[in-house]
């Protein structure tokens with residue numbers, strides 16, 4: 001083992017070189033089927049021993065029909081997914097509710113910052129708190145299972161309509177966010193669901209459709225090679241399983257041409273065998289397209305069962321499973337395993353003991369349900385207020401997830417300006433209701449995205465309201481224009497402003513995103529470019545603030561009158577308060593981009609979502625294919641590998657203070673003797689071979705606040721793993737550590753990063769194992785993926 005390290009200062013800018021696009025090897029014919037893996041591994045309740053014994057006894061006491069009841073949803077229930085009660089054995093049924101940032105079908109519940117915002121905070125503790133409070137709200141509403149958090153989509157494409165529900169296109173950052181969220185939610189007593197497994201990277205054609213000639217056109221197939229699956233898309237799910245997640249939801253799309261909810265390689269082979277998942281696989285709503293075949297491929301729970309929406313369409317399961325067992329085409333042992341997988345987390349989390357009843361209001365809010373509901377569900381009072389004091393965390397986390405991208409001449413923080421102009425349709429209050437489920441509304445601030453991942457707001461603090469409150473104290477005059485059409489014409493737009501122009505002009509932009517649709521542009525919506533150019537042509541101190549369900553390109557970023565840019569993501573209900581905290585410096589910004597902002601939309605063409613007029617008009621059932629040819633090289637891994645300059649790199653974000661980094665140190669801390677290239681064999685546990693998570697090395701750096709105000713830094717650790725000739729490229733560097741540290745001026749602290757075996761291994765497709773390769777591993781510590789301050793290297797073998 002060898003070490004060397006030195007501290008250096010590199011410039012954040014990267015020279016644009018001529019692009020020599022390396023052609024990655026790709027043979028589409030290898031992705032037309034997925035290997036069969038049978039039989040479905042049985043759970044032994046590893047890590048949940050007491051609960052497993054309870055589940056085993058419970059299931060042993062059920063008839064076949066009762067067991068099948070546990071596996072198939074019923075439409076006659078108050079929740080978005082319902083497992084019917086079995087009164088004979090005092091089982092109250094299961095209530096499953098959306099979603100990842102709020103219990104959606106509920107009144108008096110909090111709307112938290114989106115996963116994207118949580119990721120932008122890079123704060124493990126705040127992400128944990130969010131999970132804890134989310135879990136508490138689900139439980140208090142009587143929901144047994146929360147349908148979140150999200151690691152798929154991971155964020156292969158910025159156009160993905162659901163990227164904001166999850167965390168970051170970086171699997172390491174998403175993996176940490178998943179495990180923090182899941183551990184915390186389950187500590188609160190609610191079952192977490194890691195979704196959507198796997199390759200659910202686009203909304204377009206996520207489900208089968210009928211062509212003009214009534215041919216069934218199958219859902220898009222995400223074609224992913226084995227190494228990319230392991231090192232990128234599966235990685236955060238491994239964290240989720242290791243954290244003890246109760247349930248994993250299989251996705252709508254196909255994977256290598258086989259529907260995710262009946263892909264035996266993915267469910268039996270990878271999830272249950274390799275990762276040792278002990279809980280249950282739940283289908284996405286309506287993602288089941290076969291009966292016995294899905295059960296044998298590893299699906300354990302069919303949701304929502306018969307589909308509601310006024311009539312019901314059958315589920316393939318229910319009485320069909322009973323029949324299949326009775327006629328010998330499905331083993332009862334498989335049914336028993338499915339039932340034990342479902343009941344074990346229920347007992348483990350103590351949901352059999354005094355679990356709160358279902359809020360009576362849930363049913364009124366349920367558009368999927370078919371009335372009348374089964375009267376065997378246990379109902380409690382309606383409209384229970386479960387918000388407690390969670391608004392404080394919501395405000396704090398949204399501020400922590402706000403990223404300052406540009407700040408010329410200390411424009412921010414604001415210092416009691418005499419006049420402030422507030423411009424744009426994203427600044428003001430909502431005018432069409434507090435439940436922005438499914439439309440890109442013109443007027444009103446954007447706090448959450450749409451679809452099943454949205455939340456029902458109980459109030460919203462708009463940026464304009466919060467600014468007015470704050471400005472009143474300073475005697476600042478706040479003038480505002482919220483009409484983007486009016487703002488598009490600078491010759492007339494500002495006639496009402498006096499004195500004119502204001503000292504500082506705040507422009508609020510928004511970008512809608514929702515389940516079911518992919519974005520059609522990476523620009524902010526509603527004429528955003530025209531609006532920014534209009535305000536900036538008039539006001540030489542223009543601050544642009546974005547609320548976005550994903551990344552934006554910013555063609556106006558270098559405009560000389562755009563003096564500051566703030567990416568506020570999707571902040572949840574305390575939006576204005578958390579933003580004003582940043583704008584006025586009550587909170588020093590520390591958020592970092594959890595994705596890359598390139599110069600232009602065309603820079604992202606390496607991983608386009610599948611869509612074209614030909615595909616839209618096809619009569620070929622199998623036409624929708626999405627080849628993930630870029631392999632591991634998504635987001636910063638692409639831009640780094642091809643030496644492309646970007647506007648704002650992954651991990652970037654400014655502060656009102658400065659930090660330095662020094663004393664990079666690398667230590668072998670493995671107590672087990674010589675480090676082997678292969679992990680030592682060990683009994684499988686949730687997360688896979690437990691030795692993959694042995695800490696082998698520790699890297700430390702010293703961080704100092706060298707500026708004049710207190711603030712938080714997020715020192716990041718990137719590794720350069722060896723390239724392997726003959727394989728697709730390994731990223732130039734990958735994130736393998738981060739910590740958020742708060743420091744007063746002049747204060748220093750040592751940050752320690754644990755490097756686990758998995759962190760320094762490649763997935764070897766031939767050996768089907770995580771392997772530490774011979775050679776030196778580069779260590780890069782810095783304040784973004786391109787602001788590297790200290791470098792070193794080590795050779796682990």
Ligand SMILES: *[C@@H]1O[C@H](CO)[C@@H](O)[C@H](O)[C@H]1NC(C)=O
Nearest residue numbers: 030034035225226256265266
């Ligand atoms: C997908 O196909 C590739 C290429 O044949 C294969 O290596 C990989 O194991 C497959 N994965 C699944 C889940 O089918």
Ligand SMILES: *[C@@H]1O[C@H](CO)[C@@H](O)[C@H](O)[C@H]1NC(C)=O
Nearest residue numbers: 057058059060061062088089
């Ligand atoms: C089986 O169910 C009966 C109720 O019908 C109950 O009395 C008994 O305790 C149950 N046994 C187990 C092992 O759950």
Ligand SMILES: *[C@@H]1O[C@H](CO)[C@@H](O)[C@H](O)[C@H]1NC(C)=O
Nearest residue numbers: 209210211212213214215216
């Ligand atoms: C497709 O099916 C629908 C309903 O079953 C029917 O009304 C329609 O005529 C069919 N179209 C064609 C082109 O066959």
Ligand SMILES: *[C@@H]1O[C@H](CO)[C@@H](O)[C@H](O)[C@H]1NC(C)=O
Nearest residue numbers: 291314315316317318319320
């Ligand atoms: C059983 O499956 C068939 C299709 O194979 C379907 O028509 C039927 O409705 C299913 N029954 C139930 C109860 O889902």
Ligand SMILES: *[C@@H]1O[C@H](CO)[C@@H](O)[C@H](O)[C@H]1NC(C)=O
Nearest residue numbers: 291292320321323324327329
């Ligand atoms: C057994 O039942 C299943 C479910 O109804 C059905 O799909 C299958 O065709 C049946 N098999 C036989 C041999 O009857």
Ligand SMILES: *[C@@H]1O[C@H](CO)[C@@H](O)[C@H](O)[C@H]1NC(C)=O
Nearest residue numbers: 484485486488489526527530
């Ligand atoms: C966008 O700006 C143009 C002027 O550049 C204007 O004609 C148009 O009405 C604006 N559209 C909206 C939706 O505001």
Ligand SMILES: *[C@@H]1O[C@H](CO)[C@@H](O)[C@H](O)[C@H]1NC(C)=O
Nearest residue numbers: 443482483484485486487492
């Ligand atoms: C927005 O401004 C345009 C252009 O001045 C105007 O036509 C339109 O009526 C305004 N919209 C509202 C809601 O006032």
Ligand SMILES: *[C@@H]1O[C@H](CO)[C@@H](O)[C@H](O)[C@H]1NC(C)=O
Nearest residue numbers: 536537538539540541560561
């Ligand atoms: C910047 O703002 C000033 C008004 O303060 C304006 O005169 C100037 O043209 C603007 N610059 C640009 C490039 O729009």
Ligand SMILES: *[C@@H]1O[C@H](CO)[C@@H](O)[C@H](O)[C@H]1NC(C)=O
Nearest residue numbers: 500501502503538539540541
């Ligand atoms: C910006 O515009 C104001 C007047 O609106 C002017 O006082 C100030 O000097 C300008 N600043 C710059 C840098 O041009």
Ligand SMILES: *[C@@H]1O[C@H](CO)[C@@H](O)[C@H](O)[C@H]1NC(C)=O
Nearest residue numbers: 204518519520611612613616
């Ligand atoms: C997909 O393609 C169709 C047809 O070209 C187009 O109308 C639609 O807007 C596209 N959708 C996305 C998300 O790009």
Ligand SMILES: *[C@@H]1O[C@H](CO)[C@@H](O)[C@H](O)[C@H]1NC(C)=O
Nearest residue numbers: 017018019020021641642643
């Ligand atoms: C990127 O730059 C590095 C160092 O200059 C060089 O070795 C590598 O070949 C370049 N990669 C591409 C794809 O141009």
Ligand SMILES: *[C@@H]1O[C@H](CO)[C@@H](O)[C@H](O)[C@H]1NC(C)=O
Nearest residue numbers: 655656657658659706707708
């Ligand atoms: C940070 O350091 C740079 C360069 O030394 C300096 O220009 C800048 O003013 C400092 N910023 C703060 C907020 O201290």
